[in-house]
Amino acid sequence: MSQAVVNGQKSAGSIPERRPPPDARKKTKPTPTAAGLGSLPLPVWRCKVCGYLCARDGPPEVCPICKAKKDRFERFI
Numbered sequence: 001m002s003q004a005v006v007n008g009q010k011s012a013g014s015i016p017e018r019r020p021p022p023d024a025r026k027k028t029k030p031t032p033t034a035a036g037l038g039s040l041p042l043p044v045w046r047c048k049v050c051g052y053l054c055a056r057d058g059p060p061e062v063c064p065i066c067k068a069k070k071d072r073f074e075r076f077i
């Protein structure tokens, strides 16, 4: 009788979920938008009004310095 209990516990087992799946490591990709220092993968935009520079996918809606609209920005690099 006591053996049956032991067997039951073993078969219910805590083994399967112990290890993290191998995919967990692959999910840690570097995010190019957040860490933009060093070699910039993004274009740089320049405000023609005040000379403000920013590196991002596109010009900002409004210049944070002089409030010029994004059509006053030009591609700098």
Ligand SMILES: [Zn+2]
Binding pocket: 047, 048, 049, 050, 051, 052, 063, 064, 065, 066, 067, 068
């Ligand atoms: Zn500006």
